[in-house]
Amino acid sequence: MSPPTAPLPWDEIDTVLLDMDGTLLDLRFDNWFWQEHVPAAYGRARGLSFEAAQAALMPRFASARGSLDWYCIDYWTRELELDVRALKRGVREKVAWLGGAEAFLRRLKALDKRCVLVTDAHPETLAIKDERVDLIGHLDAVYSSHPFGAPKADPAFWSSLAAATPIDPRRTLMVDDSLPVLAAARDFGVRWLRAVRRPDSGRPAHDTAGFVGIDTVAELL
Numbered sequence: 235m236s237p238p239t240a241p242l243p244w245d246e247i248d249t250v251l252l253d254m255d256g257t258l259l260d261l262r263f264d265n266w267f268w269q270e271h272v273p274a275a276y277g278r279a280r281g282l283s284f285e286a287a288q289a290a291l292m293p294r295f296a297s298a299r300g301s302l303d304w305y306c307i308d309y310w311t312r313e314l315e316l317d318v319r320a321l322k323r324g325v326r327e328k329v330a331w332l333g334g335a336e337a338f339l340r341r342l343k344a345l346d347k348r349c350v351l352v353t354d355a356h357p358e359t360l361a362i363k364d365e366r367v368d369l370i371g372h373l374d375a376v377y378s379s380h381p382f383g384a385p386k387a388d389p390a391f392w393s394s395l396a397a398a399t400p401i402d403p404r405r406t407l408m409v410d411d412s413l414p415v416l417a418a419a420r421d422f423g424v425r426w427l428r429a430v431r432r433p434d435s436g437r438p439a440h441d442t443a444g445f446v447g448i449d450t451v452a453e454l455l
């Protein structure tokens with residue numbers, strides 16, 4: 235069970251760390267891309283049916299999930315012998331904000347909060363999505379975990395982030411749809427944590443376990 239939602243004390247928060255996929259942007263795109271679009275392209279390249287391609291790829295995806303490889307365009311381009319960059323760029327019109335997320339970023343800026351994107355997405359994936367939704371213009375700083383060599387759920391990410399930019403975790407809010415990431419943020423000392431319950435607008439909400447859940451970031455302000 236999730237703890238009940240409580241309003242945030244915005245006067246005690248200076249910095250807002252925001253995840254990208256499933257928090258600001260609709261995870262529906264990523265789920266469709268990896269579960270349908272990539273298997274279809276893989277099947278076409280190898281003369282396999284969609285079902286056979288999916289059956290071949292799903293275990294490989296499952297074993298990479300949670301690692302930096304899972305998010306790495308180069309890794310999958312090599313592994314699948316597919317131009318994942320071109321595939322992604324070709325369907326970038328499908329990248330979309332989650333409900334109210336863009337307006338939420340504007341309101342944060344009006345309140346003079348420091349907005350920092352922290353994402354496990356590969357820098358090139360971030361660039362392709364930014365071409366479509368103009369996300370980076372709303373943010374004060376952007377950190378992908380790839381140059382740090384550790385995903386956000388790894389404590390090493392947090393020490394690298396703290397070395398890269400000053401953060402007072404006691405005056406910071408972190409919003410993410412990944413519970414292991416929120417647990418790592420909590421271990422680092424981030425005081426305010428919120429979990430997105432509906433990262434994919436096409437799927438039902440999920441339980442956020444010990445973290446306070448929100449349907450969308452629009453609820454935070």
Ligand SMILES: [Mg+2]
Nearest residue numbers: 253255256411
């Ligand atoms: Mg996410």
